[in-house]
Amino acid sequence: MINNDSYESAWKTFRRRRRIFWLTLLCGPLLIFCVFAPLASLLKSEYLFSVPVGLLLTSIVVTYLPYACWRCPRCGHPYFLTFYTSTLLFGKKCIHCGLPKWAQNDPDA
Ligand SMILES: [Zn+2]
Numbered sequence: 001m002i003n004n005d006s007y008e009s010a011w012k013t014f015r016r017r018r019r020i021f022w023l024t025l026l027c028g029p030l031l032i033f034c035v036f037a038p039l040a041s042l043l044k045s046e047y048l049f050s051v052p053v054g055l056l057l058t059s060i061v062v063t064y065l066p067y068a069c070w071r072c073p074r075c076g077h078p079y080f081l082t083f084y085t086s087t088l089l090f091g092k093k094c095i096h097c098g099l100p101k102w103a104q105n106d107p108d109a
Helices: 005-042 047-068
Strands: none
Touching: 005 047
């Protein structure tokens, strides 16, 4: 049995994972093109550009997976994913059990 604290805690985890992913996705390229690209050009070093780009791409994957695979607090399955489809992180309800996004308790209980 999942209580209301578990739902709140699960959504808190979801929000943290979502924040980390979007910060990585939005700030990473900004950092690369504002800092590393000019620095690589100034010092004529391709590694100062290619290594940060590689690290950024890895970081995006590493932060995406826990976000995309986050488990529904009611059914325990990945909220956005099934074996054959996905709601691409913008689903308004669990793809498995229909729990609405941000629900603080089980609406069917
Ligand atoms: Zn569910």
